Amino acid sequence: MEPMTQAALWFWLPAALVPFGAWIxxxxxxxSTTTFGRAVALLGIVGIVSSPWTVPDSPSSAAGHLLGFLLGPAALLLxxxxxxxxxxxxxxxxxxxxxxxxxxMSFIIGFVWFVGMHWWNLTPALNGEVNRYWLVFWPTFLLLLTCLLSGSALSLRMIGDRRATESNVMWFASAFVFLLIALAMTIDGRAVDAETFRYHLWLAGADLLGTAVGLSIAILVFGFIIFLHExxxxxxxxxxxPTEEEFEQVSAIVAANIGGGGEDE
Known part of the structure; x- marks a missing residue:
């Protein structure tokens, strides 16, 4: 079987089963149908995670390899x-x-697990090298997390009712994640040095900024088109x-209901 066919059968087909099962x-x-959809999605996830063994020569298997590493800490975080x-x-x-x-406790364990994947001997490595998708995921995850935490804290402070405690917790968590970013930029990890992390962090920042700008422009254009259409x-x-006849009919109905009469409308 050709490598492209193997990748399509053992990686891309399971990848397609995940959104298909979720949709069902x-x-x-x-x-019964809900259970079937969940089973299909789970089967797709298992197929993706198994791709390093089913299609080891395919570059796409690196994504399945990373997904297998992320399932544990991500489940604890969620x-x-x-x-x-x-x-x-x-x-x-x-x-x-x-x-x-x-x-x-679950959140702390999951987050420590993630941190261990950078500074301890838990870094996702495939064929003796650091998984290239991990180099993209880790700085993007930290940068996006601190932005979301800061935005949530600000929203709770401005919009929420009696949410000062939750807002302070969000600010603290955001500052902690930002501290991790600063440490990763200056202290080498177990398999990823600080220079490599900084390089991918700038790329992640550019990606997130471009995504935010693109979404903002799309929303503005959509609103402007609706405005022009309206x-x-x-x-x-x-x-x-209303005519005099309609006024008389309404007056009769109101009088009958307010007066408590027994006449039907």
């Missing part, structure tokens, strides 16, 4: 965020307060005022 799971109205968020001051779906400690529409036709 989210759009279905029956439990579980921790969920437990912390829904064990606090939420109107619906509130979890017990005891789950907050579990969520904090402005070009003709004025709606004015309706004729």
């Amino acid at each position: 799971s989210l759009s279905s109205k029956t439990t 579980a921790g965020i969920y437990l912390v968020a829904f064990s606090g001051n939420v109107p619906v779906g509130r979890l017990p307060k005891s789950d907050r400690r579990l969520g904090v 402005r070009a529409l003709p004025e709606p036709d004015s309706i004729e005022p």
